[in-house]
Amino acid sequence: MGSPLDGARARFEALRRTFAEELPGKLLGIEQTAASLAEKGWDADLAESLYVQAHRLSGSSGVYGFTSVSRAGSALEQWLAALIPRPDRPLGALRAELWSLLQGLRDAFSSSEPAGEGSGRNRPG
Amino acid sequence: VGRRPLRRILLVEDDPDIQTVAALALQEVGGFTVAVCGSARDAVRTASAFGPDLILLDVLLPGMDGTTAFEELRRLPATARTPVVFMTAKVQPQELARYDRLGSLGVIAKPFDPMRLSDTLNGFWRERHG
Numbered sequence: 001m002g003s004p005l006d007g008a009r010a011r012f013e014a015l016r017r018t019f020a021e022e023l024p025g026k027l028l029g030i031e032q033t034a035a036s037l038a039e040k041g042w043d044a045d046l047a048e049s050l051y052v053q054a055h056r057l058s059g060s061s062g063v064y065g066f067t068s069v070s071r072a073g074s075a076l077e078q079w080l081a082a083l084i085p086r087p088d089r090p091l092g093a094l095r096a097e098l099w100s101l102l103q104g105l106r107d108a109f110s111s112s113e114p115a116g117e118g119s120g121r122n123r124p125g
Numbered sequence: 126v127g128r129r130p131l132r133r134i135l136l137v138e139d140d141p142d143i144q145t146v147a148a149l150a151l152q153e154v155g156g157f158t159v160a161v162c163g164s165a166r167d168a169v170r171t172a173s174a175f176g177p178d179l180i181l182l183d184v185l186l187p188g189m190d191g192t193t194a195f196e197e198l199r200r201l202p203a204t205a206r207t208p209v210v211f212m213t214a215k216v217q218p219q220e221l222a223r224y225d226r227l228g229s230l231g232v233i234a235k236p237f238d239p240m241r242l243s244d245t246l247n248g249f250w251r252e253r254h255g
Contacts, residue, residue: 005240008153012239015146055185059214060142062236070236074214 019064026057027109030076034102038095042087051080072108076101131250133158135177137168137194138212139186146239147181147212155243165194173203179230179246180204184213195227210249212237 062070184191
């Protein structure tokens with residue numbers, strides 16, 4: 001019979017697998033918000049929404065062992081945190097920086113290997 | 126208060142993924158009784174009835190942020206002296222100094238290791254209560 005800690009580890013692993021399955025959808029949500037922001041031009045509400053999505057992705061992916069995704073999400077979050085109070089740079093430059101950060105997120109996801117067995121199988125094609 | 130053990134924790138976290146894993150860690154690894162709130166306003170409403178020994182409080186929350194919630198909780202008689210630990214990715218030196226000035230018991234940086242979360246809180250608790 002396993003210890004309570006073994007039971008907790010097994011449940012963490014199940015949660016991590018679920019998170020891995022949901023991660024592509026979270027990334028897609030970020031990409032869609034970013035695309036709207038780039039298309040419409042600067043919009044404070046969209047930027048705030050993207051900031052919250054990046055913040056959540058960074059925190060949750062780190063807790064579930066997706067360290068590189070967490071770091072890439074944090075980079076996007078920090079870029080937005082600096083930009084939101086003073087969005088005065090030319091839109092073209094902002095778009096280029098945003099695409100670069102999103103590419104970093106895609107790359108991190110493609111190469112990520114979460115720390116638990118059985119996870120990381122559900123990457124986008 | 127003496128050496129009484131840490132038993133009841135109010136977890137305030139809006140991200141469902143972190144909420145789930147933190148609650149599991151506190152209940153199953155730490156053996157704590159946990160109440161979970163998804164917003165600061167919910168925490169302010171819930172705190173008095175639950176009577177936590179410790180409040181684990183996210184900083185970036187929708188509506189009312191964690192530091193404002195801290196001040197609100199300090200105004201409630203039931204939680205005026207309840208230790209608060211912030212759980213946040215906002216851990217720049219000036220941010221840590223702010224949590225310290227507010228009177229927090231400690232800070233847990235996100236991302237955290239769920240298997241160690243309860244030990245960390247017990248460590249903060251022992252520092253306070255001997």
